[in-house]
Structures are given as structure tokens and as C-alpha cells.
Amino acid sequence: MSQASIQVGTSPQVQxxxxxxxxxxxxxxxLGEWCGHAPILEEDLALANMALDLLGQARALLTHAAHLDGxxxxxxxxxxxxxxxxxxxxxxxxxxxxxxxxxxxxNFAVATWLLLLWRxxxxxxxxxxxxIAAKAVKESAYHQQHAADWLVxxxxxxxxxxxxxxxxxxxxxxxxxxxxxxxxxxxxxVASGLGPSWAELRPEWTAHLNEVLTDAGLAHxxxxxxxxxxxxxxxxxxxxxxxxxxxxxxxxxxGGKW
Amino acid sequence: xxSENEWPLWEVFVxxxxxxxxxxxxxxxxxxxxxxxxxxxxxxxxRQEGTSIWVVLSNQIVASDPGEKGMYFDPMEDKVYRHPTFxxxxxxxxxx
Numbered sequence: 001m002s003q004a005s006i007q008v009g010t011s012p013q014v015q016x017x018x019x020x021x022x023x024x025x026x027x028x029x030x031l032g033e034w035c036g037h038a039p040i041l042e043e044d045l046a047l048a049n050m051a052l053d054l055l056g057q058a059r060a061l062l063t064h065a066a067h068l069d070g071x072x073x074x075x076x077x078x079x080x081x082x083x084x085x086x087x088x089x090x091x092x093x094x095x096x097x098x099x100x101x102x103x104x105x106x107n108f109a110v111a112t113w114l115l116l117l118w119r120x121x122x123x124x125x126x127x128x129x130x131x132i133a134a135k136a137v138k139e140s141a142y143h144q145q146h147a148a149d150w151l152v153x154x155x156x157x158x159x160x161x162x163x164x165x166x167x168x169x170x171x172x173x174x175x176x177x178x179x180x181x182x183x184x185x186x187x188x189x190v191a192s193g194l195g196p197s198w199a200e201l202r203p204e205w206t207a208h209l210n211e212v213l214t215d216a217g218l219a220h221x222x223x224x225x226x227x228x229x230x231x232x233x234x235x236x237x238x239x240x241x242x243x244x245x246x247x248x249x250x251x252x253x254x255g256g257k258w
Numbered sequence: 259x260x261s262e263n264e265w266p267l268w269e270v271f272v273x274x275x276x277x278x279x280x281x282x283x284x285x286x287x288x289x290x291x292x293x294x295x296x297x298x299x300x301x302x303x304x305r306q307e308g309t310s311i312w313v314v315l316s317n318q319i320v321a322s323d324p325g326e327k328g329m330y331f332d333p334m335e336d337k338v339y340r341h342p343t344f345x346x347x348x349x350x351x352x353x354x
Binding site: 040041042043045046049146149153 | 265286287288289292293296297300301
């Protein structure tokens with residue numbers, strides 16, 4: 001690999017946008033891995049559609065972040081030439097594809113989180129971000145409903161499907177904390193009116209989750225104090241492999257047009 | 259794929275944004291009606307807003323017999339007086 005990596009600026013505004021944009025991009029990559037492998041043809045199309053929605057959201061946010069960063073980068077350079085430490089998505093998004101139950105648990109958690117985020121971002125003081133949010137909010141609402149229906153089906157399905165869904169929930173549970181952990185970047189976003197503090201989303205997100213878990217007959221895993229730090233660039237062992245696959249071509253053929 | 263009991267076939271009818279009626283656009287497999295509507299949206303509408311979707315279990319549809327086509331439809335062909343084609347309609351009336 002011969003293409004040099006790029007660094008993005010450390011302004012809280014750019015970081016705030018990249019955290020969300022990278023979340024969409026990395027989950028889109030994981031959902032893309034389902035293509036041709038879903039349990040039924042129709043769900044195969046549904047997962048691909050959702051991946052495409054998320055990729056569209058990622059493109060808009062990365063383009064905007066690159067513009068604000070002011071170093072002349074574009075969406076492709078941000079996606080293909082940043083190293084792991086420069087990626088700011090929470091760890092939850094980068095976990096391997098897993099089984100179908102895992103995918104629906106994660107999709108529900110992320111779609112609900114994004115839905116609550118987009119709703120608030122519609123009134124961002126940044127008009128570009130507000131416009132992106134207004135478009136994305138409908139997509140996330142659909143993703144949430146789709147995943148919620150599957151969680152109820154799986155949790156209230158067979159013994160096997162219920163146990164797999166419980167296992168997926170237990171695996172994701174400690175990583176949910178990061179979605180609501182506020183820090184200086186959030187504080188700056190609140191102060192400038194760019195967007196909400198992530199911590200603000202937790203009560204509503206939890207209410208959505210509880211409703212679905214009740215319908216699905218699934219129990220809450222034990223609370224966890226662990227907070228992952230993907231949005232500060234500290235990722236799991238899965239992230240490097242994901243990026244190697246995602247970035248291979250741009251790295252091997254620097255500046256290639258496509 | 260799966261057994262017919264688990265994934266029955268559904269027929270899908272879609273009314274597009276500017277469309278007046280639901281048109282049959284295909285079929286798909288789904289476990290129940292709710293899933294069939296969601297899947298129809300994925301497969302057939304590409305999410306155009308203002309679209310209406312109907313789904314119906316294929317085995318609920320009763321079709322006319324192709325063998326009786328002649329008896330059913332041919333007698334109408336040569337009697338123009340059966341067709342209300344001689345009225346002049348005001349310009350304001352659309353979609354007749």
C-alpha cells in the first residue's frame with residue numbers, strides 16, 4: 001500500500017460530524033457484507049437498501065466535514081485514506097456482521113440512536129447539517145421499525161431464535177454506553193447549537209428499547225460500566241481489518257478515479 | 259427456499275404517487291401481511307413517497323378460467339352499442 005494517509009483537524013465541529021458520519025459509513029460497510037447472504041431474498045434487498053441509505057448519510061456528512069475541515073479533502077479521501085485512529089465511530093458499528101439476530105439488535109440500537117439524533121439535528125444552527133438531518137430522519141425511522149419488527153419476531157419466535165437474540169443483546173450491551181457518553185466535543189456542539197449532547201438521547205433511546213424488549217419477551221442484560229472509546233479513535237481489533245478491505249484499492253492505486 | 263407454509267406467496271399492488279389505481283406489480287414471499295407490506299416497499303416501490311401498497315395472499319385470488327375465455331369475453335367485441343363511446347365529454351372531466 002503506497003498511498004499516504006491523511007489527518008483530519010481536531011476542531012470539535014469536525015469531530016462531531018465525523019463521529020456520526022463514520023458511524024453511518026462503518027455500519028453501511030457491515031450491512032453490505034450481508035449482500036446475497038440474508039435469510040430470504042426480500043430481506044437481502046431490505047438490508048442492502050438500508051446500507052445504501054446509511055452510505056448516503058455518510059457521504060453527506062463526510063463531504064460537509066471535509067469542507068469544514070478546510071484542507072481540501074473530499075468524501076473519498078476521508079473514507080479511504082484515514083487510518084483507524086482517525087476514524088471516530090463508536091465500537092458498536094464496527095463489530096463483525098455476526099448472525100441475523102445480532103444484525104437486527106445492532107440495527108435497532110443504531111437506527112433508534114440515529115433517529116433521535118437526526119430529529120434534534122434538524123434544528124442545528126448549521127443549515128447544511130439541518131438539511132442532511134431532515135432527509136435522513138425518515139430513513140432512520142424506517143430502519144428502526146424494520147429492526148423492531150424483526151426483534152419481536154425473533155425474540156417471540158422459536159427457542160433458538162430467542163436465545164440467539166438474547167446472546168446478541170448481551171454482546172452489544174456494554175457497547176451501548178458509548179452512544180451516550182458526553183465529552184468536550186459534545187459540550188462544544190451544545191454551546192454552538194450545532195447539535196445535542198449524545199447523553200441527552202439516552203432516556204428516550206432506553207424507552208424505545210424497553211418497549212421492543214417487552215414485546216419480544218426478552219430480558220435486559222446486566223448493566224455494564226464499560227465505556228468503549230471508538231469515537232476518540234480507540235477501536236476494537238476488528239476495525240483495522242475492516243479498513244484494510246474497504247481501503248485496499250485506493251491505497252494500491254493512489255489517486256485513481258472511479 | 260422455505261416451505262410454503264412458512265413463507266406463503268403474496269401478490270403486490272402498488273399505487274404510484276400520481277397514479278389513480280393500484281396496479282399489480284408482482285409477487286413475493288413473506289411470513290405475514292405486515293412483513294409482506296415492508297418487503298413490497300423494498301422490492302417494488304423504491305420508496306417513492308405517496309405510494310400506496312396492497313398485499314393479498316395469492317391463494318385468496320380467484321381467477322377466471324382461460325379455457326372459458328371465448329364464452330366470457332368474445333360476445334362483447336362486435337356490438338358497439340354496448341360501449342358508451344358516442345358521448346362528448348366536457349373538457350373538465352378527466353380520467354374517463
